[in-house]
Amino acid sequence: MSDPGRPNGGDPQSGDPRREGGVSTATRREVARPPRYKVILYNDDYTPMEFVVAVLEQIFNKGPSEATAIMLAVHKSGLGVAGVYVLDVAETKVAQVHGAAEQRGYPLRAGVEKE
Numbered sequence: 001m002s003d004p005g006r007p008n009g010g011d012p013q014s015g016d017p018r019r020e021g022g023v024s025t026a027t028r029r030e031v032a033r034p035p036r037y038k039v040i041l042y043n044d045d046y047t048p049m050e051f052v053v054a055v056l057e058q059i060f061n062k063g064p065s066e067a068t069a070i071m072l073a074v075h076k077s078g079l080g081v082a083g084v085y086v087l088d089v090a091e092t093k094v095a096q097v098h099g100a101a102e103q104r105g106y107p108l109r110a111g112v113e114k115e
């Protein structure tokens, strides 16, 4: 007899999405994990490095050394991940980056990409 108090009757081989090839079949009580989105920062030739570091600290809550490392990675490679969030938070962060950059007259751009 299956245990109604446990997903999939308590079968230890099922109920774990890591063992199901990512496809949910049985009725589940657990709420699905919402998809996550990367906020991408793009390099440009005009935005000052200190401004990008300040954006990473203030909008993406990075500490000074991580903010500097991300900024330098974007500067060298052309783009980089500022953070990973649910979609509405990611879109808000992008709007905050664009608002702060436009206020200062810098061309800094950001975008959202599904993880």
Ligand code: TYC
Residues within 6 Å of the ligand: 041, 042, 043, 044, 045, 046, 047, 048, 049, 052, 071, 072, 074, 075, 108
């Ligand atoms: N390339 C810019 C400079 O040399 C710095 C920069 C880094 C700009 C990261 C944008 O997302 C960026 N001043």
